[in-house]
Amino acid sequence: MLAEEEKYALWRITLLVIMKIQRIDDLAVFLHTVEAGSFSAAARQLNLAPAVASASIKRLEEQLGARLFERTTRRLRLSEAGERYLPHARAAFQALRDAEQALEADATTLTGTLRLTLPSNLARSHLLDWLENYLARQPGIRMELQVSDRVADLYQQPIDLAVRYGQPEDSSFVALPLAPDNRRVLCASPEYLQRYGAPATVADLRQHNCLCFRLGEAVHDRWRFAAPEPISLRVHGDRVSDDGDTVRRWALRGQGIAYKSYLDIAQHLASGELVRLLPEVTGEPSPLMLLVINRRRLNPALRQLAGEMAAFCQGL
Structure with missing residues:
Protein backbone atom coordinates (compact mmCIF):
# COMPACT_ATOMS: atom_id res chain seq x y z
CA MET A 1 0.00 0.00 0.00
CA LEU A 2 2.89 2.32 0.85
CA ALA A 3 4.42 1.71 -2.56
CA GLU A 4 1.17 2.77 -4.22
CA GLU A 5 1.05 5.91 -2.07
CA GLU A 6 4.63 6.73 -3.04
CA LYS A 7 3.80 6.24 -6.73
CA TYR A 8 0.79 8.53 -6.39
CA ALA A 9 2.87 11.19 -4.61
CA LEU A 10 5.52 11.01 -7.35
CA TRP A 11 2.83 11.26 -10.05
CA ARG A 12 1.28 14.29 -8.34
CA ILE A 13 4.57 16.15 -8.02
CA THR A 14 5.53 15.20 -11.58
CA LEU A 15 2.27 16.70 -12.82
CA LEU A 16 3.07 19.92 -10.98
CA VAL A 17 6.54 19.96 -12.57
CA ILE A 18 5.02 19.57 -16.04
CA MET A 19 2.57 22.39 -15.40
CA LYS A 20 5.40 24.77 -14.45
CA ILE A 21 7.62 23.99 -17.46
CA GLN A 22 7.22 26.10 -20.60
CA ARG A 23 9.73 24.17 -22.73
CA ILE A 24 10.56 20.48 -22.75
CA ASP A 25 13.98 21.53 -24.11
CA ASP A 26 14.78 23.13 -20.74
CA LEU A 27 14.18 19.82 -18.97
CA ALA A 28 16.37 18.07 -21.55
CA VAL A 29 19.22 20.50 -20.88
CA PHE A 30 18.84 20.05 -17.12
CA LEU A 31 18.94 16.26 -17.33
CA HIS A 32 21.86 16.21 -19.77
CA THR A 33 23.77 18.65 -17.56
CA VAL A 34 23.28 16.34 -14.58
CA GLU A 35 24.62 13.38 -16.58
CA ALA A 36 27.44 15.24 -18.35
CA GLY A 37 28.56 17.36 -15.41
CA SER A 38 28.77 20.67 -17.26
CA PHE A 39 26.71 23.05 -19.41
CA SER A 40 29.19 22.87 -22.29
CA ALA A 41 29.17 19.06 -22.39
CA ALA A 42 25.36 19.00 -22.28
CA ALA A 43 25.26 21.57 -25.08
CA ARG A 44 27.51 19.40 -27.26
CA GLN A 45 25.33 16.34 -26.67
CA LEU A 46 22.21 18.30 -27.62
CA ASN A 47 23.86 20.12 -30.53
CA LEU A 48 23.25 23.51 -28.91
CA ALA A 49 25.38 26.58 -28.35
CA PRO A 50 26.68 26.76 -24.72
CA ALA A 51 24.82 30.05 -24.29
CA VAL A 52 21.54 28.28 -25.14
CA ALA A 53 22.16 25.59 -22.52
CA SER A 54 23.09 28.13 -19.85
CA ALA A 55 20.00 30.22 -20.66
CA SER A 56 17.78 27.12 -20.43
CA ILE A 57 18.99 26.37 -16.91
CA LYS A 58 18.59 30.01 -15.88
CA ARG A 59 15.04 30.09 -17.27
CA LEU A 60 14.20 26.81 -15.48
CA GLU A 61 15.53 28.12 -12.18
CA GLU A 62 13.50 31.32 -12.56
CA GLN A 63 10.34 29.34 -13.26
CA LEU A 64 10.90 27.13 -10.22
CA GLY A 65 12.17 29.86 -7.92
CA ALA A 66 15.10 27.69 -6.84
CA ARG A 67 18.78 27.25 -7.69
CA LEU A 68 19.32 23.80 -9.20
CA PHE A 69 23.12 23.77 -9.37
CA GLU A 70 25.95 24.92 -7.15
CA ARG A 71 28.55 26.51 -9.42
CA THR A 72 32.24 26.92 -8.60
CA THR A 73 35.25 27.59 -10.79
CA ARG A 74 36.19 23.90 -10.70
CA ARG A 75 32.97 21.94 -10.70
CA LEU A 76 29.21 21.94 -11.14
CA ARG A 77 27.01 19.89 -8.85
CA LEU A 78 23.34 19.64 -7.98
CA SER A 79 22.10 21.82 -5.16
CA GLU A 80 19.90 20.37 -2.44
CA ALA A 81 16.87 21.67 -4.33
CA GLY A 82 18.25 20.15 -7.54
CA GLU A 83 18.60 16.75 -5.86
CA ARG A 84 14.97 16.87 -4.77
CA TYR A 85 13.85 18.05 -8.19
CA LEU A 86 15.79 15.47 -10.24
CA PRO A 87 13.49 12.39 -9.97
CA HIS A 88 10.42 14.48 -10.74
CA ALA A 89 12.20 16.12 -13.67
CA ARG A 90 13.05 12.70 -15.10
CA ALA A 91 9.46 11.53 -14.74
CA ALA A 92 8.11 14.79 -16.18
CA PHE A 93 10.49 14.66 -19.14
CA GLN A 94 9.45 11.11 -19.96
CA ALA A 95 5.78 12.01 -19.69
CA LEU A 96 6.25 14.98 -22.02
CA ARG A 97 8.29 12.90 -24.48
CA ASP A 98 5.54 10.27 -24.50
CA ALA A 99 3.01 13.00 -25.22
CA GLU A 100 5.16 14.41 -28.05
CA GLN A 101 5.59 10.98 -29.62
CA ALA A 102 1.84 10.45 -29.46
CA LEU A 103 1.40 13.59 -31.54
CA GLU A 104 4.19 12.96 -34.06
CA ALA A 105 1.74 11.32 -36.43
CA ASP A 106 -0.07 14.66 -36.59
CA ALA A 107 3.10 16.71 -37.15
CA THR A 108 1.74 18.20 -40.35
CA THR A 109 -0.87 20.17 -38.36
CA LEU A 110 0.01 22.98 -35.99
CA THR A 111 -1.76 22.79 -32.64
CA GLY A 112 -1.32 24.41 -29.26
CA THR A 113 0.27 27.77 -28.55
CA LEU A 114 2.38 29.45 -31.24
CA ARG A 115 4.59 32.22 -29.83
CA LEU A 116 5.68 34.58 -32.58
CA THR A 117 7.54 37.89 -32.73
CA LEU A 118 7.26 40.25 -35.73
CA PRO A 119 8.86 43.59 -36.68
CA SER A 120 6.38 46.42 -36.19
CA ASN A 121 6.19 47.91 -39.69
CA LEU A 122 5.93 44.62 -41.57
CA ALA A 123 3.40 43.29 -39.06
CA ARG A 124 1.03 46.24 -39.39
CA SER A 125 1.49 46.65 -43.14
CA HIS A 126 1.09 43.02 -44.17
CA LEU A 127 1.60 40.15 -41.76
CA LEU A 128 -1.24 40.76 -39.28
CA ASP A 129 -3.82 40.37 -42.03
CA TRP A 130 -1.97 37.38 -43.46
CA LEU A 131 -1.84 35.72 -40.05
CA GLU A 132 -5.59 36.20 -39.59
CA ASN A 133 -6.20 34.33 -42.85
CA TYR A 134 -3.70 31.65 -41.87
CA LEU A 135 -5.20 31.12 -38.41
CA ALA A 136 -8.68 30.81 -39.93
CA ARG A 137 -7.37 27.66 -41.62
CA GLN A 138 -5.62 26.42 -38.44
CA PRO A 139 -8.29 26.22 -35.72
CA GLY A 140 -5.98 24.28 -33.38
CA ILE A 141 -3.59 27.21 -32.84
CA ARG A 142 -3.61 29.68 -29.99
CA MET A 143 -1.27 32.53 -30.94
CA GLU A 144 0.79 34.72 -28.62
CA LEU A 145 2.11 37.61 -30.70
CA GLN A 146 4.84 40.13 -29.92
CA VAL A 147 4.98 43.10 -32.31
CA SER A 148 8.15 45.07 -31.69
CA ASP A 149 11.37 46.19 -33.32
CA ARG A 150 13.29 45.40 -30.16
CA VAL A 151 15.31 42.26 -30.73
CA ALA A 152 13.76 39.57 -28.53
CA ASP A 153 16.15 37.30 -26.63
CA LEU A 154 15.13 33.92 -28.00
CA TYR A 155 17.15 32.17 -25.28
CA GLN A 156 15.35 33.86 -22.41
CA GLN A 157 11.84 34.46 -23.76
CA PRO A 158 9.34 31.69 -24.58
CA ILE A 159 9.24 32.39 -28.34
CA ASP A 160 8.86 29.68 -30.97
CA LEU A 161 9.40 31.71 -34.14
CA ALA A 162 10.92 35.13 -34.85
CA VAL A 163 10.56 37.07 -38.09
CA ARG A 164 13.59 39.33 -38.46
CA TYR A 165 15.46 41.37 -41.02
CA GLY A 166 19.10 40.46 -41.63
CA GLN A 167 21.16 37.33 -41.19
CA PRO A 168 21.16 35.95 -37.61
CA GLU A 169 24.35 36.60 -35.67
CA ASP A 170 23.93 33.33 -33.78
CA SER A 171 24.76 30.39 -36.06
CA SER A 172 22.89 27.97 -33.78
CA PHE A 173 19.53 29.35 -34.98
CA VAL A 174 17.73 27.71 -37.87
CA ALA A 175 17.08 30.51 -40.39
CA LEU A 176 14.45 29.96 -43.08
CA PRO A 177 14.47 32.61 -45.86
CA LEU A 178 11.19 34.47 -46.35
CA ALA A 179 12.42 37.20 -48.72
CA PRO A 180 16.19 36.72 -49.15
CA ASP A 181 16.54 39.35 -51.92
CA ASN A 182 14.77 42.15 -50.07
CA ARG A 183 16.63 45.50 -49.92
CA GLU A 284 21.50 47.86 -48.58
CA PRO A 285 20.49 44.16 -48.37
CA SER A 286 17.72 43.49 -45.85
CA PRO A 287 16.83 39.79 -46.13
CA LEU A 288 13.76 38.69 -44.22
CA MET A 289 14.22 35.49 -42.22
CA LEU A 290 12.14 33.21 -40.04
CA LEU A 291 14.23 32.06 -37.07
CA VAL A 292 13.73 28.90 -35.03
CA ILE A 293 15.86 28.50 -31.93
CA ASN A 294 16.19 24.73 -32.12
CA ARG A 295 16.20 22.38 -35.11
CA ARG A 296 14.15 19.82 -33.19
CA ARG A 297 11.22 22.25 -33.22
CA LEU A 298 11.25 22.44 -37.00
CA ASN A 299 8.51 19.93 -37.81
CA PRO A 300 6.72 19.69 -41.18
CA ALA A 301 3.93 21.99 -39.97
CA LEU A 302 6.36 24.82 -39.18
CA ARG A 303 8.08 24.32 -42.53
CA GLN A 304 4.69 24.61 -44.20
CA LEU A 305 3.97 27.84 -42.31
CA ALA A 306 7.35 29.23 -43.37
CA GLY A 307 6.73 28.25 -46.99
CA GLU A 308 3.33 29.95 -47.08
CA MET A 309 4.68 33.09 -45.43
CA ALA A 310 7.63 33.17 -47.85
CA ALA A 311 5.30 32.89 -50.85
CA PHE A 312 3.26 35.79 -49.49
CA CYS A 313 6.27 38.04 -48.78
CA GLN A 314 7.87 37.37 -52.16
CA GLY A 315 4.63 38.27 -53.86
CA LEU A 316 4.51 41.78 -52.39
Missing part, protein backbone atom coordinates in the same frame (compact mmCIF):
# COMPACT_ATOMS: atom_id res chain seq x y z
CA ARG A 184 16.18 48.96 -48.47
CA VAL A 185 14.89 51.75 -50.70
CA LEU A 186 14.76 55.52 -50.37
CA CYS A 187 11.27 57.02 -50.32
CA ALA A 188 9.32 60.19 -49.59
CA SER A 189 5.77 61.42 -50.01
CA PRO A 190 4.69 63.55 -53.01
CA GLU A 191 3.96 66.35 -50.52
CA TYR A 192 7.53 66.37 -49.24
CA LEU A 193 8.96 66.29 -52.79
CA GLN A 194 6.73 69.15 -53.87
CA ARG A 195 8.06 71.31 -51.03
CA TYR A 196 11.74 70.32 -51.04
CA GLY A 197 12.45 68.59 -54.32
CA ALA A 198 14.02 65.15 -54.85
CA PRO A 199 17.71 64.34 -54.35
CA ALA A 200 19.55 63.88 -57.65
CA THR A 201 22.40 61.90 -56.07
CA VAL A 202 23.07 60.04 -52.83
CA ALA A 203 25.24 62.94 -51.69
CA ASP A 204 22.19 65.24 -51.95
CA LEU A 205 20.64 63.41 -48.99
CA ARG A 206 22.78 65.63 -46.76
CA GLN A 207 20.54 68.54 -47.78
CA HIS A 208 17.32 66.75 -46.77
CA ASN A 209 15.50 65.87 -43.58
CA CYS A 210 16.17 62.14 -43.14
CA LEU A 211 13.98 60.04 -40.86
CA CYS A 212 16.14 57.68 -38.80
CA PHE A 213 15.54 54.40 -36.98
CA ARG A 214 17.04 53.50 -33.61
CA LEU A 215 17.77 49.88 -32.65
CA GLY A 216 18.79 49.60 -29.02
CA GLU A 217 21.32 52.36 -28.36
CA ALA A 218 22.40 52.68 -32.01
CA VAL A 219 20.82 55.26 -34.33
CA HIS A 220 20.89 54.07 -37.94
CA ASP A 221 21.96 57.40 -39.37
CA ARG A 222 24.67 55.98 -41.62
CA TRP A 223 22.93 54.84 -44.77
CA ARG A 224 24.79 52.39 -46.99
CA PHE A 225 24.25 51.63 -50.67
CA ALA A 226 25.65 48.77 -52.74
CA ALA A 227 25.63 49.99 -56.37
CA PRO A 228 26.51 51.43 -58.83
CA GLU A 229 29.35 51.76 -56.32
CA PRO A 230 29.49 51.06 -52.58
CA ILE A 231 28.88 54.24 -50.61
CA SER A 232 28.21 55.09 -46.97
CA LEU A 233 26.69 58.41 -45.98
CA ARG A 234 25.84 59.89 -42.59
CA VAL A 235 22.47 61.64 -42.73
CA HIS A 236 20.69 64.08 -40.44
CA GLY A 237 17.10 64.82 -39.54
CA ASP A 238 14.76 66.06 -36.85
CA ARG A 239 13.07 62.72 -36.10
CA VAL A 240 14.37 59.40 -34.71
CA SER A 241 12.26 56.45 -33.52
CA ASP A 242 12.86 52.90 -32.30
CA ASP A 243 9.62 51.86 -34.03
CA GLY A 244 9.87 51.22 -37.76
CA ASP A 245 6.15 51.76 -38.23
CA THR A 246 6.47 55.27 -36.80
CA VAL A 247 9.21 56.09 -39.33
CA ARG A 248 6.89 54.88 -42.10
CA ARG A 249 4.05 57.10 -40.84
CA TRP A 250 6.35 60.11 -40.71
CA ALA A 251 7.30 59.53 -44.34
CA LEU A 252 3.64 59.22 -45.34
CA ARG A 253 2.91 62.55 -43.61
CA GLY A 254 5.60 64.34 -45.59
CA GLN A 255 8.03 64.80 -42.70
CA GLY A 256 11.14 63.65 -44.56
CA ILE A 257 12.97 60.95 -46.52
CA ALA A 258 13.04 57.40 -45.18
CA TYR A 259 15.34 54.48 -45.99
CA LYS A 260 13.02 51.53 -45.54
CA SER A 261 12.82 47.85 -46.32
CA TYR A 262 10.99 47.47 -49.63
CA LEU A 263 8.55 45.03 -48.02
CA ASP A 264 7.54 47.63 -45.43
CA ILE A 265 6.41 50.18 -48.01
CA ALA A 266 5.54 48.12 -51.11
CA GLN A 267 1.83 48.93 -50.88
CA HIS A 268 2.51 52.67 -50.51
CA LEU A 269 4.81 52.69 -53.53
CA ALA A 270 2.13 50.90 -55.56
CA SER A 271 -0.58 53.37 -54.48
CA GLY A 272 1.58 56.47 -55.03
CA GLU A 273 1.44 57.50 -51.36
CA LEU A 274 5.22 57.20 -51.37
CA VAL A 275 7.65 57.73 -54.25
CA ARG A 276 10.83 55.70 -54.66
CA LEU A 277 13.89 57.94 -54.90
CA LEU A 278 17.11 57.26 -56.85
CA PRO A 279 15.80 53.94 -58.25
CA GLU A 280 19.08 53.44 -60.12
CA VAL A 281 20.88 53.11 -56.76
CA THR A 282 20.90 49.64 -55.20
CA GLY A 283 20.10 49.79 -51.50
Whole structure:
Protein backbone atom coordinates (compact mmCIF):
# COMPACT_ATOMS: atom_id res chain seq x y z
CA MET A 1 0.00 0.00 0.00
CA LEU A 2 2.89 2.32 0.85
CA ALA A 3 4.42 1.71 -2.56
CA GLU A 4 1.17 2.77 -4.22
CA GLU A 5 1.05 5.91 -2.07
CA GLU A 6 4.63 6.73 -3.04
CA LYS A 7 3.80 6.24 -6.73
CA TYR A 8 0.79 8.53 -6.39
CA ALA A 9 2.87 11.19 -4.61
CA LEU A 10 5.52 11.01 -7.35
CA TRP A 11 2.83 11.26 -10.05
CA ARG A 12 1.28 14.29 -8.34
CA ILE A 13 4.57 16.15 -8.02
CA THR A 14 5.53 15.20 -11.58
CA LEU A 15 2.27 16.70 -12.82
CA LEU A 16 3.07 19.92 -10.98
CA VAL A 17 6.54 19.96 -12.57
CA ILE A 18 5.02 19.57 -16.04
CA MET A 19 2.57 22.39 -15.40
CA LYS A 20 5.40 24.77 -14.45
CA ILE A 21 7.62 23.99 -17.46
CA GLN A 22 7.22 26.10 -20.60
CA ARG A 23 9.73 24.17 -22.73
CA ILE A 24 10.56 20.48 -22.75
CA ASP A 25 13.98 21.53 -24.11
CA ASP A 26 14.78 23.13 -20.74
CA LEU A 27 14.18 19.82 -18.97
CA ALA A 28 16.37 18.07 -21.55
CA VAL A 29 19.22 20.50 -20.88
CA PHE A 30 18.84 20.05 -17.12
CA LEU A 31 18.94 16.26 -17.33
CA HIS A 32 21.86 16.21 -19.77
CA THR A 33 23.77 18.65 -17.56
CA VAL A 34 23.28 16.34 -14.58
CA GLU A 35 24.62 13.38 -16.58
CA ALA A 36 27.44 15.24 -18.35
CA GLY A 37 28.56 17.36 -15.41
CA SER A 38 28.77 20.67 -17.26
CA PHE A 39 26.71 23.05 -19.41
CA SER A 40 29.19 22.87 -22.29
CA ALA A 41 29.17 19.06 -22.39
CA ALA A 42 25.36 19.00 -22.28
CA ALA A 43 25.26 21.57 -25.08
CA ARG A 44 27.51 19.40 -27.26
CA GLN A 45 25.33 16.34 -26.67
CA LEU A 46 22.21 18.30 -27.62
CA ASN A 47 23.86 20.12 -30.53
CA LEU A 48 23.25 23.51 -28.91
CA ALA A 49 25.38 26.58 -28.35
CA PRO A 50 26.68 26.76 -24.72
CA ALA A 51 24.82 30.05 -24.29
CA VAL A 52 21.54 28.28 -25.14
CA ALA A 53 22.16 25.59 -22.52
CA SER A 54 23.09 28.13 -19.85
CA ALA A 55 20.00 30.22 -20.66
CA SER A 56 17.78 27.12 -20.43
CA ILE A 57 18.99 26.37 -16.91
CA LYS A 58 18.59 30.01 -15.88
CA ARG A 59 15.04 30.09 -17.27
CA LEU A 60 14.20 26.81 -15.48
CA GLU A 61 15.53 28.12 -12.18
CA GLU A 62 13.50 31.32 -12.56
CA GLN A 63 10.34 29.34 -13.26
CA LEU A 64 10.90 27.13 -10.22
CA GLY A 65 12.17 29.86 -7.92
CA ALA A 66 15.10 27.69 -6.84
CA ARG A 67 18.78 27.25 -7.69
CA LEU A 68 19.32 23.80 -9.20
CA PHE A 69 23.12 23.77 -9.37
CA GLU A 70 25.95 24.92 -7.15
CA ARG A 71 28.55 26.51 -9.42
CA THR A 72 32.24 26.92 -8.60
CA THR A 73 35.25 27.59 -10.79
CA ARG A 74 36.19 23.90 -10.70
CA ARG A 75 32.97 21.94 -10.70
CA LEU A 76 29.21 21.94 -11.14
CA ARG A 77 27.01 19.89 -8.85
CA LEU A 78 23.34 19.64 -7.98
CA SER A 79 22.10 21.82 -5.16
CA GLU A 80 19.90 20.37 -2.44
CA ALA A 81 16.87 21.67 -4.33
CA GLY A 82 18.25 20.15 -7.54
CA GLU A 83 18.60 16.75 -5.86
CA ARG A 84 14.97 16.87 -4.77
CA TYR A 85 13.85 18.05 -8.19
CA LEU A 86 15.79 15.47 -10.24
CA PRO A 87 13.49 12.39 -9.97
CA HIS A 88 10.42 14.48 -10.74
CA ALA A 89 12.20 16.12 -13.67
CA ARG A 90 13.05 12.70 -15.10
CA ALA A 91 9.46 11.53 -14.74
CA ALA A 92 8.11 14.79 -16.18
CA PHE A 93 10.49 14.66 -19.14
CA GLN A 94 9.45 11.11 -19.96
CA ALA A 95 5.78 12.01 -19.69
CA LEU A 96 6.25 14.98 -22.02
CA ARG A 97 8.29 12.90 -24.48
CA ASP A 98 5.54 10.27 -24.50
CA ALA A 99 3.01 13.00 -25.22
CA GLU A 100 5.16 14.41 -28.05
CA GLN A 101 5.59 10.98 -29.62
CA ALA A 102 1.84 10.45 -29.46
CA LEU A 103 1.40 13.59 -31.54
CA GLU A 104 4.19 12.96 -34.06
CA ALA A 105 1.74 11.32 -36.43
CA ASP A 106 -0.07 14.66 -36.59
CA ALA A 107 3.10 16.71 -37.15
CA THR A 108 1.74 18.20 -40.35
CA THR A 109 -0.87 20.17 -38.36
CA LEU A 110 0.01 22.98 -35.99
CA THR A 111 -1.76 22.79 -32.64
CA GLY A 112 -1.32 24.41 -29.26
CA THR A 113 0.27 27.77 -28.55
CA LEU A 114 2.38 29.45 -31.24
CA ARG A 115 4.59 32.22 -29.83
CA LEU A 116 5.68 34.58 -32.58
CA THR A 117 7.54 37.89 -32.73
CA LEU A 118 7.26 40.25 -35.73
CA PRO A 119 8.86 43.59 -36.68
CA SER A 120 6.38 46.42 -36.19
CA ASN A 121 6.19 47.91 -39.69
CA LEU A 122 5.93 44.62 -41.57
CA ALA A 123 3.40 43.29 -39.06
CA ARG A 124 1.03 46.24 -39.39
CA SER A 125 1.49 46.65 -43.14
CA HIS A 126 1.09 43.02 -44.17
CA LEU A 127 1.60 40.15 -41.76
CA LEU A 128 -1.24 40.76 -39.28
CA ASP A 129 -3.82 40.37 -42.03
CA TRP A 130 -1.97 37.38 -43.46
CA LEU A 131 -1.84 35.72 -40.05
CA GLU A 132 -5.59 36.20 -39.59
CA ASN A 133 -6.20 34.33 -42.85
CA TYR A 134 -3.70 31.65 -41.87
CA LEU A 135 -5.20 31.12 -38.41
CA ALA A 136 -8.68 30.81 -39.93
CA ARG A 137 -7.37 27.66 -41.62
CA GLN A 138 -5.62 26.42 -38.44
CA PRO A 139 -8.29 26.22 -35.72
CA GLY A 140 -5.98 24.28 -33.38
CA ILE A 141 -3.59 27.21 -32.84
CA ARG A 142 -3.61 29.68 -29.99
CA MET A 143 -1.27 32.53 -30.94
CA GLU A 144 0.79 34.72 -28.62
CA LEU A 145 2.11 37.61 -30.70
CA GLN A 146 4.84 40.13 -29.92
CA VAL A 147 4.98 43.10 -32.31
CA SER A 148 8.15 45.07 -31.69
CA ASP A 149 11.37 46.19 -33.32
CA ARG A 150 13.29 45.40 -30.16
CA VAL A 151 15.31 42.26 -30.73
CA ALA A 152 13.76 39.57 -28.53
CA ASP A 153 16.15 37.30 -26.63
CA LEU A 154 15.13 33.92 -28.00
CA TYR A 155 17.15 32.17 -25.28
CA GLN A 156 15.35 33.86 -22.41
CA GLN A 157 11.84 34.46 -23.76
CA PRO A 158 9.34 31.69 -24.58
CA ILE A 159 9.24 32.39 -28.34
CA ASP A 160 8.86 29.68 -30.97
CA LEU A 161 9.40 31.71 -34.14
CA ALA A 162 10.92 35.13 -34.85
CA VAL A 163 10.56 37.07 -38.09
CA ARG A 164 13.59 39.33 -38.46
CA TYR A 165 15.46 41.37 -41.02
CA GLY A 166 19.10 40.46 -41.63
CA GLN A 167 21.16 37.33 -41.19
CA PRO A 168 21.16 35.95 -37.61
CA GLU A 169 24.35 36.60 -35.67
CA ASP A 170 23.93 33.33 -33.78
CA SER A 171 24.76 30.39 -36.06
CA SER A 172 22.89 27.97 -33.78
CA PHE A 173 19.53 29.35 -34.98
CA VAL A 174 17.73 27.71 -37.87
CA ALA A 175 17.08 30.51 -40.39
CA LEU A 176 14.45 29.96 -43.08
CA PRO A 177 14.47 32.61 -45.86
CA LEU A 178 11.19 34.47 -46.35
CA ALA A 179 12.42 37.20 -48.72
CA PRO A 180 16.19 36.72 -49.15
CA ASP A 181 16.54 39.35 -51.92
CA ASN A 182 14.77 42.15 -50.07
CA ARG A 183 16.63 45.50 -49.92
CA ARG A 184 16.18 48.96 -48.47
CA VAL A 185 14.89 51.75 -50.70
CA LEU A 186 14.76 55.52 -50.37
CA CYS A 187 11.27 57.02 -50.32
CA ALA A 188 9.32 60.19 -49.59
CA SER A 189 5.77 61.42 -50.01
CA PRO A 190 4.69 63.55 -53.01
CA GLU A 191 3.96 66.35 -50.52
CA TYR A 192 7.53 66.37 -49.24
CA LEU A 193 8.96 66.29 -52.79
CA GLN A 194 6.73 69.15 -53.87
CA ARG A 195 8.06 71.31 -51.03
CA TYR A 196 11.74 70.32 -51.04
CA GLY A 197 12.45 68.59 -54.32
CA ALA A 198 14.02 65.15 -54.85
CA PRO A 199 17.71 64.34 -54.35
CA ALA A 200 19.55 63.88 -57.65
CA THR A 201 22.40 61.90 -56.07
CA VAL A 202 23.07 60.04 -52.83
CA ALA A 203 25.24 62.94 -51.69
CA ASP A 204 22.19 65.24 -51.95
CA LEU A 205 20.64 63.41 -48.99
CA ARG A 206 22.78 65.63 -46.76
CA GLN A 207 20.54 68.54 -47.78
CA HIS A 208 17.32 66.75 -46.77
CA ASN A 209 15.50 65.87 -43.58
CA CYS A 210 16.17 62.14 -43.14
CA LEU A 211 13.98 60.04 -40.86
CA CYS A 212 16.14 57.68 -38.80
CA PHE A 213 15.54 54.40 -36.98
CA ARG A 214 17.04 53.50 -33.61
CA LEU A 215 17.77 49.88 -32.65
CA GLY A 216 18.79 49.60 -29.02
CA GLU A 217 21.32 52.36 -28.36
CA ALA A 218 22.40 52.68 -32.01
CA VAL A 219 20.82 55.26 -34.33
CA HIS A 220 20.89 54.07 -37.94
CA ASP A 221 21.96 57.40 -39.37
CA ARG A 222 24.67 55.98 -41.62
CA TRP A 223 22.93 54.84 -44.77
CA ARG A 224 24.79 52.39 -46.99
CA PHE A 225 24.25 51.63 -50.67
CA ALA A 226 25.65 48.77 -52.74
CA ALA A 227 25.63 49.99 -56.37
CA PRO A 228 26.51 51.43 -58.83
CA GLU A 229 29.35 51.76 -56.32
CA PRO A 230 29.49 51.06 -52.58
CA ILE A 231 28.88 54.24 -50.61
CA SER A 232 28.21 55.09 -46.97
CA LEU A 233 26.69 58.41 -45.98
CA ARG A 234 25.84 59.89 -42.59
CA VAL A 235 22.47 61.64 -42.73
CA HIS A 236 20.69 64.08 -40.44
CA GLY A 237 17.10 64.82 -39.54
CA ASP A 238 14.76 66.06 -36.85
CA ARG A 239 13.07 62.72 -36.10
CA VAL A 240 14.37 59.40 -34.71
CA SER A 241 12.26 56.45 -33.52
CA ASP A 242 12.86 52.90 -32.30
CA ASP A 243 9.62 51.86 -34.03
CA GLY A 244 9.87 51.22 -37.76
CA ASP A 245 6.15 51.76 -38.23
CA THR A 246 6.47 55.27 -36.80
CA VAL A 247 9.21 56.09 -39.33
CA ARG A 248 6.89 54.88 -42.10
CA ARG A 249 4.05 57.10 -40.84
CA TRP A 250 6.35 60.11 -40.71
CA ALA A 251 7.30 59.53 -44.34
CA LEU A 252 3.64 59.22 -45.34
CA ARG A 253 2.91 62.55 -43.61
CA GLY A 254 5.60 64.34 -45.59
CA GLN A 255 8.03 64.80 -42.70
CA GLY A 256 11.14 63.65 -44.56
CA ILE A 257 12.97 60.95 -46.52
CA ALA A 258 13.04 57.40 -45.18
CA TYR A 259 15.34 54.48 -45.99
CA LYS A 260 13.02 51.53 -45.54
CA SER A 261 12.82 47.85 -46.32
CA TYR A 262 10.99 47.47 -49.63
CA LEU A 263 8.55 45.03 -48.02
CA ASP A 264 7.54 47.63 -45.43
CA ILE A 265 6.41 50.18 -48.01
CA ALA A 266 5.54 48.12 -51.11
CA GLN A 267 1.83 48.93 -50.88
CA HIS A 268 2.51 52.67 -50.51
CA LEU A 269 4.81 52.69 -53.53
CA ALA A 270 2.13 50.90 -55.56
CA SER A 271 -0.58 53.37 -54.48
CA GLY A 272 1.58 56.47 -55.03
CA GLU A 273 1.44 57.50 -51.36
CA LEU A 274 5.22 57.20 -51.37
CA VAL A 275 7.65 57.73 -54.25
CA ARG A 276 10.83 55.70 -54.66
CA LEU A 277 13.89 57.94 -54.90
CA LEU A 278 17.11 57.26 -56.85
CA PRO A 279 15.80 53.94 -58.25
CA GLU A 280 19.08 53.44 -60.12
CA VAL A 281 20.88 53.11 -56.76
CA THR A 282 20.90 49.64 -55.20
CA GLY A 283 20.10 49.79 -51.50
CA GLU A 284 21.50 47.86 -48.58
CA PRO A 285 20.49 44.16 -48.37
CA SER A 286 17.72 43.49 -45.85
CA PRO A 287 16.83 39.79 -46.13
CA LEU A 288 13.76 38.69 -44.22
CA MET A 289 14.22 35.49 -42.22
CA LEU A 290 12.14 33.21 -40.04
CA LEU A 291 14.23 32.06 -37.07
CA VAL A 292 13.73 28.90 -35.03
CA ILE A 293 15.86 28.50 -31.93
CA ASN A 294 16.19 24.73 -32.12
CA ARG A 295 16.20 22.38 -35.11
CA ARG A 296 14.15 19.82 -33.19
CA ARG A 297 11.22 22.25 -33.22
CA LEU A 298 11.25 22.44 -37.00
CA ASN A 299 8.51 19.93 -37.81
CA PRO A 300 6.72 19.69 -41.18
CA ALA A 301 3.93 21.99 -39.97
CA LEU A 302 6.36 24.82 -39.18
CA ARG A 303 8.08 24.32 -42.53
CA GLN A 304 4.69 24.61 -44.20
CA LEU A 305 3.97 27.84 -42.31
CA ALA A 306 7.35 29.23 -43.37
CA GLY A 307 6.73 28.25 -46.99
CA GLU A 308 3.33 29.95 -47.08
CA MET A 309 4.68 33.09 -45.43
CA ALA A 310 7.63 33.17 -47.85
CA ALA A 311 5.30 32.89 -50.85
CA PHE A 312 3.26 35.79 -49.49
CA CYS A 313 6.27 38.04 -48.78
CA GLN A 314 7.87 37.37 -52.16
CA GLY A 315 4.63 38.27 -53.86
CA LEU A 316 4.51 41.78 -52.39
